[in-house]
Amino acid sequence: MLEPAYQADVVIVGAGVAGLSAAHRLTRAGVTTAVLEAAHGVGGRMSTEKVDGFRLDRIGQLLSTAYPELRRTPGLDGLVLRPFAPGVLLHSDGRHHRASAPPGAGGARGALHAVRALASAPRPTVPRSAPRGVAPLGSGVDQARLGAALTRIANTPIERLLCRTESPAAQALAARGLPARTIDGFLRPLLAALLCDPELTTSSRCADLALRAFAAGRLCVPEGGAEVLPELLARSLPAGTVHTGVRVTSVSTSSVTTAEHGEFRCRAVLLATDARTAAELLPGLRVPDFHPVTVVHHTTDEPPETGAALLLDADRGGPVAHTAVVSHVDPSRAPAGRSLISSTVLGPPPPDVETAVRTHLSRLYGTSTTRWETLAVHHTPEAVPAMRAPHDLRRPVRLLAGLYVCGDHRDTSTVQGALHSGHRASTAILTDLGSAGSMHRAEPLPTARAA
Structure with missing residues (x-):
């Protein structure tokens, strides 16, 4: 029999959340799609290691219930988000300061209440001998200014935020009249956790989007680990x-070549890999700088009494940027009777990262960590693409007719950005292929060649 003219309408290279979300929209439009992934599992950097009943995220990026693509992306209907306690817990001057919205409060109103309530909140986890510090948000007037700023940003349409004058986030925050203590004591550690950029070199537009999501929603993690999100997308695609x-090994507008199966013919190719792999397949694509991330996982049978809070270090007194008893947020991540504490180090880690992290955690939680067991240390040098100003949040996904690219390096360096870039890429492909879609059935992969 004659071979088919092509074996699928679209071949997607890479099974991260960007490529999988694009595959959903294409298949729903009647376009036959094949997703090719070099690894033996889906998800890319959104991976979760299983160790003795624990589920340990490799990077552990924070999500927000305000991310619109989590609601819009087909295949994520079964995703369960486990929220942290409202707001955050700040460690400053030896004390904990809680910034939390009251139950039932949402959006900007909740964010405004959170910062005003910070200085007077109870601090049950700090030793009685700790010195009485000043709230990291500064005076009541400073807190009111911050509350007003969060209110405005939560109510500003996204397109208006993207039209603001762009500068490094630290410079933009200072120019808005916020005092240095408020920036360093609250906004810097918060944005470091959200953007993996403790120096706030990120574009002010990207920082505004992150603050908007914080003010309008709740920080959260997927139930069962980060890998659940891409696995849900993969399982709900056609068999x-x-x-x-x-x-x-190579791509063109009408085919891809694989090491195992030779050529795979198609009508369009979508590169949905990380930025470096995409540039290897298409020399000339820009490779951004990256923020390295190290995640250290500990377990103990006597967890700190911080509940489900995300704890940030406002003093920057050690390598840990933020930490949490993740099993209090998502009990499925630890076996019964054990607690999982996950801590994130941003930037190059210190030489003896495990010892430095353990020492810092003892100060942050106000308890001894000598009996804590280290489960894993995950270091990812190219964890998050940097978004330094000037940054194009809508980098083109259509390179030319038949060749497209998506991923968090084409949008914002978040799960929201990856999903949205997949959305944009699938829309461009459908426009180019035409509204008629495809009447062809996808052919199976050729038989693997002998080594």
């Missing part, structure tokens, strides 16, 4: 759509 263990 035979995703092929793992397939290494793509």
Whole structure:
């Protein structure tokens, strides 16, 4: 029999959340799609390691219930988000200061209440001998200014935020009349946790989007680990759509070549890999700088009494930027009777990172960590693409007719950005292929060649 003219309408290279979300929209439009992934599992950097009943995220990026793409993306209907306690817990001057919205408060109103309530909130987890410090938000007037700023940003349409004058986030925050203590004591540690950029070199537009999501929603993690999100997307695609263990060696507008199966013909190719892999397949694509991230996971049978709070270090007194008893947020991540504490180090880690983190955590939680067991230390040098000003939040996903690219390096360096870039890429592909879609059935992969 004659071979088919092509084996799928669209071949997607990479099974991260950007590529999988694009695959959902294409298949729903009647476009036959094949997703090729070099690894033996889906998800890319959104991976979760299983160790003795614990579920340990490799990077542990924070999500927000305000991310619109989590609601819009087909295939994520079964995603369960486990929110942290409202707001955050700040460690400053040896004390904990809670910034939390009252139950039932949402959006800007909740964020405004959170910062005003910070200085007078109870601090049950700090030793009685700790010195009485000043709230990291400064005076009552400073708190009111911050509350007003969060109110405005929560109510500003996204397109208006993207039209603001762009500068590094630290410079933009100072120019808005916020005092240095408020920036360093609250906004810097918060944005460091959200953007993995403790120096606030990120574009002010990207920082505004992150603050908007914080003010309008709740910080959260997927139930069961980060890998659940891409696995949900993969499982809900038609059978035979995703092929793992397939290494793509070259691409064109009408085919991809794989190491295992030779050529795979198509009408369009979407590169949905990380930025460096995409540039290897298409020399000339820009490779951004990256923020390195190290996540250290501990377990103990006597967890700190911080509940489900996200704890930030406002003093920057050690390598840990933020930490949480994650099993209090998502009990499925630890076996019964054990607690999981996950801590994030931003930037290059210190030489003896495990010892430095353990010492810092003892100060942050106000308890001894000598009996804590280290489960894993995950260091990812190219964890999050940097978004330094000037940053194009809507980098083109259409390179030319038949060749497209998506990923968090084309949008914002967040799960929201990755999903949205996949949305934009699928829209461009459907426009180019035409509204008629495809009447062809996807053909199976060719038989693997002998080594």
